[in-house]
Amino acid sequence: MSSTTETSSTEEPGRFAVAESDQDESVVLALRGELDHDTAPALRDALERSMALIDGRPGGTGAGAGRIVVDCTELRFCDSTGLNLLLKARMTVRDRGGALALAGMRPQVARVFEITGADSVFPTFASLEEALGSGGAR
Numbered sequence: 001m002s003s004t005t006e007t008s009s010t011e012e013p014g015r016f017a018v019a020e021s022d023q024d025e026s027v028v029l030a031l032r033g034e035l036d037h038d039t040a041p042a043l044r045d046a047l048e049r050s051m052a053l054i055d056g057r058p059g060g061t062g063a064g065a066g067r068i069v070v071d072c073t074e075l076r077f078c079d080s081t082g083l084n085l086l087l088k089a090r091m092t093v094r095d096r097g098g099a100l101a102l103a104g105m106r107p108q109v110a111r112v113f114e115i116t117g118a119d120s121v122f123p124t125f126a127s128l129e130e131a132l133g134s135g136g137a138r
Contacts, residue, residue, distance in 0.1 A: 015039055018046040024132045026067050027053050032074040035082035043082065047089045054098050066098050071128045073104035078112050087118060099123065103131040 016039035019030040027050040035043060047068070054066030070086065072078075090100040101123040105113070113119040125131035 018042050020046055026069045028069045030071040034077040036079040037081040040081045040085050068100045069103055069131045071103050072109055075109050078109045101131050103128045
């Protein structure tokens with residue numbers, strides 16, 4: 001079953017959007033635009049919904065029986081607010097027994113993760129297809 005919901009930041013309509021879908025035992029969040037202080041609430045809300053979904057998956061104990069894949073293919077920019085949001089979400093998902101992976105990062109976004117060392121704590125994949133086919137390195 002696949003469903004997609006799209007939300008935009010109310011502060012800067014059109015600057016950032018998150019498309020949510022359920023694919024291959026993963027919740028996929030496809031990011032588009034610029035992730036920064038003004039647009040981060042849209043991602044925060046989507047992450048909270050996604051964490052609730054993976055908690056409720058069949059076979060789960062309510063402690064994270066799934067994973068979230070963040071598709072960054074169309075993400076043009078990410079500042080420290082977005083980076084910190086993803087780091088906190090990764091820890092929360094991990095503490096619940098799940099995983100959060102990143103896919104399709106553009107060089108300018110990947111550079112932010114490299115400079116801060118955050119690239120070493122996230123499973124990263126060249127594409128969404130690769131991430132979904134991986135079975136989710138935890």
